[in-house]
Amino acid sequence: MRYSQAFIHTLFEAPKEAETPSHIFLLRGSFVYPLAAGLYSLLPLGHRAVEKIKGIIREELDAIGGMEVTMPVVNPAELWKKTGRFFNIGEELIRFKDRREREFVLAMTHEEVVTDMAKQFVRSYRDLPVMLYQIQTKIRDEARPRAGLLRVREFQMKDAYSFHPDFADLDVYYPRIFNAYLRIFARCGLKSTPIEADSGIMGGSGSHEFMLESAHGEDHFVLCPACGYSANTEKAVGVKAERTPCAEPLAMEEVSTPGVKTIADLMGFFGAPEKHFLKTVAYIADGSPVLAVVRGDFNVSVTKLAGHLKAVHLDYAPEKTLLEKGLNPGFLSPVGVDGMRVVFDTAITGGALYIAGGNAPDMHLKNVLAGRDFEVKERADISEVREGDRCAACGGAELRIKRGIELGHTFKLGTKYTAADSMDVTYLDGAGAPNRVVMGCYGIGVERLLASVIEKWHDEGGMQFPVSIAPYQIILSQLGNQPEVVAMAERLYSKLGAAREILYDDRGESPGVKLKDADLIGIPVRLVVSRKLEKSGEVEIKIRQTGEVKICPESELEATLEAIFKRLAPSIENLPYMDEG
């Protein structure tokens, strides 16, 4: 491609809304163009990079037996009502009616549609297992799109679905997709960290998120530096240091605390550390109020609490509801609560005295003792791990909390969508008996992956693409418009263009502009021809990621490039592969 003919319009200055590196460089480099909040057009450079990523995904999924399909974005609401998601999902799911008043949704994933296909065509155990995938537009009306392509409302997602005769077969298949994911990210130049994720009813090792460690990530995960245990913060389990029981339990007493509500205020008021308090938070779980009690130095994990309660909807209880129940926000307490479900965190043990709310305005209770002043009927791990908690897996090291971008998610779905009360998908086994189909689902956000690569691979001057997903492998910068220089550039362009994708900067711009643009758009290998080099029959080769520069005789150029590209190709060796049995 000749730059002079290309639809590439780089910006000297970034639009002020851009703050994260990937957002800034995608805009400046003419990769994307914003249409509205969270909605972007992919310009030619961005489009090409995304197509490269999709190519890698296709290769890896085809290699483990996947078959690509295409499914509609507009889905009949009826299908989504069958699985319950029409009702369970909030405003993120766009619903509308067509001209005949029939209800539809815009698909945010395709479990319903693909399961409907499976229901139609999977009849026999001979049809299983099977894996179908699609790379298509998904629509989610996100509350807050942000950071360019990292979180958007319309995006391409690779979604894969596997169907199995039973759980054992899914367990056998799962490592293959897990390993394919590791290869996909590695081939895009990223080191991904698979972490245990919340898998709801499935439990165990049923779900993994593949994280890229990044300061601009919006997710947090826990990592044990000693044993390698890693998990989503919401799900991660840590060892909670217990408080030592007091020798002589003092009697509970009321303390007037006008306007003192938060743990921080209370610490000041009582002159006691965080862990001496009980933090009581009121939720509404599927319509019923629930109190969650954790120690003052912990926070409630909504995920763990919802999992424990088996609740679909879990929200903070509105102040109004609390007052109706005779509860006072800011002074909540497990003491003296009747007729309401109260869940205690496992950190709250007997023997130690606590300071709790008084369940009355402007009042707290001192010297509260579990078992004496309130009953602990229900105990569960409902608190979030903290940086520095000890690892529950190896018992030794202190857990670290990292920020990251979720690149992909693998999930043993089980029978959530194939169950009788959902879409009811069965097949006949060898004995002619009906059996329930078991599913797995596996997603990757394609544009987010592009943005993640830039988050990882950039410097002050711009992007530094891995050769595997760069929109062009080579940029040929012609510096000087002397006939000999032009002739040499043209010669190289046609000769190298046969084997590589090459962007030939033939513009009449000054050298500074051309070189800055080459850096900005991050093409991995830059070739320069100039008057000086032309005279000696040489070409300059610069590698964008490393900054290495070498001068190469034109006659040796192809062999030299061959070696360079071989060296630059991302490796898929030594990844934390799962045993495929």
Add this chain to the structure above:
RNA sequence: CGGGGCGUAGCGCAGCCUGGUAGCGCACCUGCCUUGGGAGCAGGGGGCCGUAGGUUCAAAUCCUAUCGCCCCGACCA
């Protein structure tokens, strides 16, 4: 949805407080010149000042409403 910030040319900004012919840099167009790190000279095109009301002889500027965008938080099947 809560908190904060911003809407003036494609991009970055000034002008607004104190109302009076809409400006600067980059980009773009023409010509000359120039080719190793965002060159030079000369000429030029482009804006209902987000939108709608109001105040006023007069509104980018003051008032009201509304829409949009960004950041932090909540939320994220």
